[in-house]
Structure formats: C-alpha cells, structure tokens
Amino acid sequence: MSRYSNDLTVAASGDLPGGQKDRVHLRILATSDIHMHLHPWDYTTARPTQTQSLARIAALVADARAEAETCILLDNGDFLQGSPMGDWVAHGRGLAGRIHPVAAAMNHMRYDAATVGNHEFNYGIDFLSQVLGSASFPFVSANISRVDGTAFLPRWTVLTRPVRDGAGTAHDLRIGIIGFAPPQIMTWDRAVLEGVLTTNDIVAAAREHVPALRRECDIVIALSHSGIAGEGEAAGAENASAALAAVPGIDAVVAGHSHQIFPSSAFDGLACADVAQGTLHGTPAVMPGFWGSHLGVIDLVLRPGDWQVTGWRCHARSSDGLAPDADFLAVTATDHDETVDFARRPVGETLTPLNTFFGMVAPTPAVALIAEAGAAHAQAVLGDALPVLGTGLPFKAGGRGGPDYFTDIPAGPIALRHVTDIYCYPNSFAVLRLSGAEVAGWLERAAAIFNRIEPGIPDQPLLPPEVPSYNFDLIHGLTFRIDLARQTDRIRDLHLNGEPLDRDAMFHVATSSYRAGGTGGFSPRPPVLSGPATMREVLMDRIATHPPSAGAPPFWSFMPMPGTSVTFDTSPRAIHHLHEVPHLSLTPLGTTERGFLRFRLDL
Structure with a gap:
C-alpha cells in the first residue's frame, strides 16, 4: 500500500501539477548510465546516431x-566510461x-547533484577524483567508504x-540527496580498489x-x-532499488544500472512495482534508460x-528524434573531434569479416x-604450467541496444574504433585457475540464457526479450x-582434443577482471x-601479429531436435552474411x- 495519497495521474504528458493554494510543486529531473555518450555520434562505426546522447537530453532538460x-x-552515475571518448581522455x-568533457558538459547543463556508479572506478580513483573535483x-x-571508515x-x-x-x-525547501552504488564494485574493480575502499549493503547504508x-x-x-529486482531485501544485492x-x-x-525504463510495462510482473502510479513500494520512482535515451521526470x-x-x-521522456542542443555540442566540440581522430588510429587488418549477427x-x-x-596472452605470460583456454562473448548483439547494436567490421584494415566495437569495455585482463568441473559449470551458466525449447513445436523464441548477450x-x-x-545440465559431449573433458584436470582460463x-x-x-x-590491449596485440581469419570449424552447436524450430532476432544486415554460417x-x-530481422532456425 502506498505511504501517500495521490490525486495525480501518471502519464508521459499532460497538465503539470499546480494551482493548489496550499501546495508546492517540485520537479526532479534525472539522468543515469550516460556512459560518455555525449554527442549523437557512434565512434565505433564512424557515423551519427539518430537516438540517445546527453546532447539530446540537454534539449529535453531545457523544455522540462x-x-x-x-x-x-x-x-545517477555511470557517466565517466562507456564510449571511446572516455577511453581517449583517460588513456x-x-x-x-x-x-x-563530461564535467564540462554537466556543468553547462547546471546539474544540482549526482552520485557515482560502478563504472566510475574503471580508470582508477585518482582519475575519478580529478574529474569530480572539476564539477x-x-x-x-552513502555506502562507499575508505578503509579507515571515513566517507x-x-x-x-x-x-x-x-x-x-x-x-x-x-x-525554503530543504532537499536531501543521498546516493548508493552496487557493493560489487569491490569485486569488479578489485585491482584498483582493494586496500583503498570498502562498500556496504545499499539498504543497510540507507537505514543507517x-x-x-x-x-x-x-x-x-x-x-x-x-x-529494480526482487520483492524484499537481499543482503549485498546488486539490484536493490525496490528494497x-x-x-x-x-x-x-x-x-539505474540495469539500463531499463521505469515506469514501463517491463515491470508489470513485479508485485512491489505499481507501473500505473509510478511507484516502488508506494514510493515515487523513475529509471531513465541509458546512454541518454530518456530523461527521468518526477x-x-x-x-x-x-x-x-x-x-x-x-x-521517462524519450530523446528519440529530438535535435541535440547546439550550445551543448559547442562545449564539447574539441573533445569530440579529438576522439574521432583517436578512433581512426590503425591497429592492423582482418582477413575475414568480424560481426556478431x-x-x-x-x-x-x-x-x-x-x-x-x-x-595467447596468458600463454605468453604464464608459460606451459597448465593448459590454457580462452573465453569469448558477443558484446553487441541487439537486445536493448536495438537493431543497429551489432559489431559489423568488413575484411580489411582495423582501426582502434573497431577494437572498441568488438570489446566495448576497458576491462583488465585476468586469468583464473579452474578445474574441468568448473569449466563445465562455466559453460552451463552461459547456456542458461536460452529458453527451454519443447521438442516438436515450431518457432519457439530462443532467447528471453532483451537478454544480455555479454552473459553468453x-x-x-x-x-x-x-x-x-x-532446463539444466545442458552441456553435452564436452571434449578436449577429441577426448571427454577430465573434470579433475586443472586449466588456466583467460578472461577479464569483470568476469x-x-x-x-x-x-x-x-x-x-x-x-x-586491458582486454583491448590484448586484442590489439593479437590483431597486429595474427590477423583474424575464418578459422576452425564450429566448436559448439545445439543438439538436434527433429521437427523443432526456434526464432531469434538480429540485424537486417545479417541477410547479407548467411554464407558465413x-x-x-x-x-x-x-x-x-x-x-x-527475425530468423527461424531449424534444429
């Protein structure tokens, strides 16, 4: 039950509240997960974008x-990292x-306050402190402290x-602003935070x-x-906004953090969420998408x-189709031009198309x-102590990013922007020591993203809507x-060099600090x-010495299911690449x- 009475209708437009002689109206405008998408430009594809960007949000803010x-x-955080502009300035x-540039942009827009997200720490604390100091x-x-307990x-x-x-x-209205970040930052950025910072549970910190x-x-x-996930408290939860x-x-x-929109039908099944009223447990709430897709309004x-x-x-007001704010673009024009040049720097070449269709x-x-x-990098650093395996994932494969959110690099020269296209985040390189049983468990977790498919039924959706492809x-x-x-135990016929994988054998597995x-x-x-x-440096070294080629035959596939088919969505450009599969x-x-473009895959 709501803690407040509400005589207003939740809507994307309509008359503003006001007119009551004994009432005050406060409008809260909010952004989240901008990820350095300041200009309406995709540096990885070297072309303008028709949606998103903080420049479009600036126009929405002026109207609001x-x-x-x-x-x-x-x-609401995650403003510092996520596009080549962030990497260019940091590295x-x-x-x-x-x-x-993000501080200059936010100063120009006259932000009143902000919190930090998990990706603010990717470039290290010293760099972050310099950026915050210029705001x-x-x-x-509230839930990030130094190791001595001070804030x-x-x-x-x-x-x-x-x-x-x-x-x-x-x-005079006194407005208290308090902020929270996922406590998992201590795991995700352990290399730069361990021994320096500590985190507390979000809800526990709020209660304190x-x-x-x-x-x-x-x-x-x-x-x-x-x-926004779950109905109640869970200690140390990453997604704790509902609680x-x-x-x-x-x-x-x-x-924020999960790049979704609230209120929206995506949360219809969550009991604590009232999408019609725009509340979580009766409290007014908003989540404004990502990369400047929406402006949250409360x-x-x-x-x-x-x-x-x-x-x-x-x-949440969409920025789709809105003209970017011209004054905003002027403030960060030099940074944009420098990033375009940075993204063009040559790295090597590829002998085969590189895409994620x-x-x-x-x-x-x-x-x-x-x-x-x-x-290859793990082998070079660690030698032959254990067999080495590598992990790979498709970062850009549609989902919430839309039909243009796919890697699509033709055979030929490779520039720095292409490396960023393939590997979107500046994660550090890492190696784990895993047993064969743990390797099998890793694959089971990856395969869990697929829906369970009923044998003998055609055209079943292969994936839940907007599944995060980076978990595959x-x-x-x-x-x-x-x-x-x-539903479980999906990995079959698991072999290494033609022999069943020894569950007791040990391996070095190359991955990222994030994973x-x-x-x-x-x-x-x-x-x-x-x-x-960083993972991008590892990729660049590999491309320079071993240009990518079509390579070996497929090493994984789906088990045959006669009379059964699934559907999946990909880019319309995939129709020109069917010869690759x-x-x-x-x-x-x-x-x-x-x-x-929707495809049927016969199993």
Whole structure:
C-alpha cells in the first residue's frame, strides 16, 4: 500500500501539477548510465546516431525546466566510461590541466547533484577524483567508504531551494540527496580498489544514514545506481532499488544500472512495482534508460509545513528524434573531434569479416578473436604450467541496444574504433585457475540464457526479450553441444582434443577482471593473474601479429531436435552474411516492430 495519497495521474504528458493554494510543486529531473555518450555520434562505426546522447537530453532538460517553476537536475552515475571518448581522455590524451568533457558538459547543463556508479572506478580513483573535483555540483555516496571508515564522498548533501505555493507564498525547501552504488564494485574493480575502499549493503547504508539526513531536510531523494529486482531485501544485492524504496524516510527514488525504463510495462510482473502510479513500494520512482535515451521526470506535490508528499507523477521522456542542443555540442566540440581522430588510429587488418549477427546461435570470428587473444596472452605470460583456454562473448548483439547494436567490421584494415566495437569495455585482463568441473559449470551458466525449447513445436523464441548477450561467455578450445530441451545440465559431449573433458584436470582460463569477479552469475575466483594489460590491449596485440581469419570449424552447436524450430532476432544486415554460417538451417521471417530481422532456425 502506498505511504501517500495521490490525486495525480501518471502519464508521459499532460497538465503539470499546480494551482493548489496550499501546495508546492517540485520537479526532479534525472539522468543515469550516460556512459560518455555525449554527442549523437557512434565512434565505433564512424557515423551519427539518430537516438540517445546527453546532447539530446540537454534539449529535453531545457523544455522540462520551462514547464515548472522549481526544478532540480540529478545524475545517477555511470557517466565517466562507456564510449571511446572516455577511453581517449583517460588513456590517450589525459587531463593535463583540462576539464574532463563530461564535467564540462554537466556543468553547462547546471546539474544540482549526482552520485557515482560502478563504472566510475574503471580508470582508477585518482582519475575519478580529478574529474569530480572539476564539477560545479556535489557528488554523494552513502555506502562507499575508505578503509579507515571515513566517507569516500559525502554521504549526502542538502540543497535549499526557494519555492512558492499556489497562493504565491514563498518557502525554503530543504532537499536531501543521498546516493548508493552496487557493493560489487569491490569485486569488479578489485585491482584498483582493494586496500583503498570498502562498500556496504545499499539498504543497510540507507537505514543507517537516512534518519540523520531526514533531521536536516524536508524531503529525501535517493540516487540509487542499482536496478529494480526482487520483492524484499537481499543482503549485498546488486539490484536493490525496490528494497531501497521501502526504507522509511525516502520520498523518491532514481534507479539505474540495469539500463531499463521505469515506469514501463517491463515491470508489470513485479508485485512491489505499481507501473500505473509510478511507484516502488508506494514510493515515487523513475529509471531513465541509458546512454541518454530518456530523461527521468518526477513531479512531487508537497504540503508546506510538514512537507508531506500529497501527489506525484513519474515518467521517462524519450530523446528519440529530438535535435541535440547546439550550445551543448559547442562545449564539447574539441573533445569530440579529438576522439574521432583517436578512433581512426590503425591497429592492423582482418582477413575475414568480424560481426556478431549470428553470435547467439553459432561461433563467430569476432568472438573467437577475443578468446584467442586472451589465451595467447596468458600463454605468453604464464608459460606451459597448465593448459590454457580462452573465453569469448558477443558484446553487441541487439537486445536493448536495438537493431543497429551489432559489431559489423568488413575484411580489411582495423582501426582502434573497431577494437572498441568488438570489446566495448576497458576491462583488465585476468586469468583464473579452474578445474574441468568448473569449466563445465562455466559453460552451463552461459547456456542458461536460452529458453527451454519443447521438442516438436515450431518457432519457439530462443532467447528471453532483451537478454544480455555479454552473459553468453563461452570457453573456447573445447567442443560441446547445448541441449535446449533441458532446463539444466545442458552441456553435452564436452571434449578436449577429441577426448571427454577430465573434470579433475586443472586449466588456466583467460578472461577479464569483470568476469573474474563473478558477474552474470559466474562463480567468482581469485585470479592467478590480473592486469596490468586491458582486454583491448590484448586484442590489439593479437590483431597486429595474427590477423583474424575464418578459422576452425564450429566448436559448439545445439543438439538436434527433429521437427523443432526456434526464432531469434538480429540485424537486417545479417541477410547479407548467411554464407558465413552455412551449417545453420535459417529462414528469414521478416522485420519486427523494433526493426530487427527475425530468423527461424531449424534444429
């Protein structure tokens, strides 16, 4: 049951709340997961984008501010990393006395406060501290501390804003802003954070700090760089925004991290979420997508005096098709031009096309390159102590990214932008020591992304909607088949060099620091080797010495299921690459509403 009464309708448009003589209207604008997508330009494909970017959000912010007398603009984290511009500034150009482009952009947009997400730490604490120091607004985080127990950032901040009620009476509204990040940052970025920072559970930190904040302010807004999942508390949960919303004293929640949109039909099945009202456990909430796809808007109606929330409206405004803000583009124009030049730097060549059009249904050279590069680097560093296997995954394979979100590199020259296209994140290289049984378990976890397929039924969806393709992380150097008819124990005929895999044998498995931390449900293991090379550096070394080629025959496949077929969605450009997967029985079925090309795969 809601903690508040609400006489407003949740909608994507409509009359703004106001007109009540004894009420105050506050508009909260929020961004999340911008990931350095400042300009409407895809540096990996060297072409403009028609959707997303903070430049488009800047235009939305201007419109939203014009509609309300009192607005605050907040960011929910993961702004610093995620595009070649982020890598260029961190690893190429450096700051060298210059303000970071994302800080310049956010200063220009007049943000009021922000929190940090997990990807803020990818470039190290010193670099992050320099960026935060150049911002003209405060950053907060309640559940990240230094090892001595002191706060890494202020736990909260209080913004005082003059407001007027419907009768024109002036009031000072004290707005408390508190922030949270996934506690898993200590695993994901262990190499740079261990011995320096510690984290606390999100909900536990809220219960500890919100009461004190509440005594200093009139309302509390939680910036939760955490997804929406589950009905109740789970200690150490990565996606804890729903449970956070139930903490007493929090008046509104901005969620993020999982790149979804709230309120939306995607959360219809979650009991604590009221999509029609825009609430989690009765608390107004919003999640504004990713890469500047949406601007989160929470309109609160407040009663002066006790400052109770008496009404609200929550929605996420799409930036799709909106012209980018020209002044914003001018602020970061030099950084954009430098990034374009940086992304063009030559690396080597490929003798075969590298794409991920069929990366969820068959081995592909683009994914094999990641595994081969990792295995070769591990072999060079560690020698012949144990057999070496490599992992590979398709980062860009549609899903939430849409029908253009696929790697598509023709045979020929390879530039730095292509390496970023193949491997989207600046993860560090890592090596794990795994038994044969653990290798088999790894493959089982990867194969779990597929739906269970009923034998004898045609055209069943192979994958759940918008499944994260980066969790389809297969270990190469083996041969096996995946039994889609089973819910568990799907890996069949697992062999190494033509012999059944010895479950007791030990292996060195080349992967990334991100996966070594157990992300995606993979069991975490202390790495035998962690860094200092990044995965992209490992790829570049491999391309320079061993240009990718079509390579060996497919090492994995689905078990045959006579009279059974599945469907999967890919890029419309895949129709021109069917010759690359001649072993698959594929039939194009047409274009979906979202613009994907749907195929039937006969099993």
